[in-house]
Amino acid sequence: MPELPEVETTRRQIAPIIVGRTIKSVKIHKGAERLAVTHAPHELEFTLTGRRIDALDRHGKYLIAHLDDGRAWVVHLRMTGSLVVAAVDKPHRFERAQLSMDDGVVVRFNDLRKFGTWHVVEDPRDAMPNVGPDALSDDFTVSWLREHLARRSVPLKSVLLDQKVAAGVGNIYADEACYIARINPRIKAHELGPRRVARLRDAIVTALQRSLVDGGTTFSNYMDGLGGAGFHKTHVHVFRRDGEPCDHCGSIIRKIRIAGRGTHFCPRCQKH
DNA sequence: ACTATGCCCTGGGTGC
DNA sequence: TGCACCCAGGGCATAG
Incomplete structure (x- = not known):
């Protein structure tokens, strides 16, 4: 179960690879439509395509990718999700979505139970309305x-x-x-x-x-x-x-x- | 405002 | 080998 340490580990590993890169294409696979919360799947694919990732943050269990149009792509891994950067090879058994970056890097979203969520929002707080201070922040007093x-x-x-x-x-x-x-x-x-x-x-x-x-x-x-x-x-x-x-x-x-x-x-x- | 419950989802494990 | 059943649980919706 990805909790704070798992999500932060993921962030630290993939940030150097995807920050500054532009998303060339996005595919949400058939059967994983519920992944897209704020948009219909094809609309969310369209929304992310062509966007550059300017920063990758984390709050609690949420990953927050800041996009060059001012919006944020907010990912929650829930129970069994993972966001994995890998050289192009055969897809994971439980791959639910895939992004290709402009340098050829492929980012895979794997999620056995399909509980994971993607939001694209103006303000990241809109995607996490009931979330308080991050447990590793100074605000958690x-x-x-x-x-x-x-x-x-x-x-x-x-x-x-x-x-x-x-x-x-x-x-x-x-x-x-x-x-x-x-x-x-x-x-x-x-x-x-x-x-x-x-x-x-x-x-x-x-x-x-x-x-x-x-x-x-x-x-x-x-x-x-x-x-x-x-x-x-x-x-x-x-x-x-x-x-x-x-x-x-x-x-x-x-x-x-x-x-x-x-x-x-x-x-x-x-x-x- | 707080509390309790059910739902989503599917592979792995168990018992017959 | 096959089949039915239960379990894992984050966050949300709903009802009390």
Whole structure:
């Protein structure tokens, strides 16, 4: 699942290759029409064609390509998407769209489950209306987090998945952050005191930064901007490690369900 | 305003 | 080998 570290890894890899280049052609494949949110597929292809990419930014899990006509091409990889730059060779099994750049480089959008989205908008914020500060930005402060936790009575895990609260955090890093902060993901958000909120904020940043060093986490489908895998999986503490011993205390990692999401934690290190 | 639920989508895994 | 079923989950729509 591409979350902040995976999307940022992709951005860093493909930005040097596509920024400054002009899009020569775009093809959204049959069956992947839902990819195009703001336009009909052929209109979106037409809209992108001939545009130069002036910058490639990221906010939370969104990639934002700034175009030379002032608009923005906003890409979300959702569950199984990846944006891969590759020399021309045989297409990936789950390729849903393809761009050719003016220097011959081909950018492939692969997405097994077809949940990914493309917007072309005047203002990138129009494509991500419910998104708050990026979790690795200076705007993601302890006081911001405290404010949002204080008015929510749902489990902490649910709040951490809310992109309005911490853009870029998804299921993997919500679990990892709770583990690093030694907080039970089931605790009601408003029950967290100031000290633990501060610890949690640091743990979120730590979890994301550690993964970024490894190029993100690949469990099954995620591939980075060059078609490779992230290797943070080998450094994950709890996510999908249920049944295995905790790195710290040796207790068996448990898996429960919170807000419809698989949630992993150490019952001893994260008692409360 | 907050909370809960269902939907989208398809390969991989399991059980019979 | 085949078939039915369940699971994974980000973000949105909808209802309460």
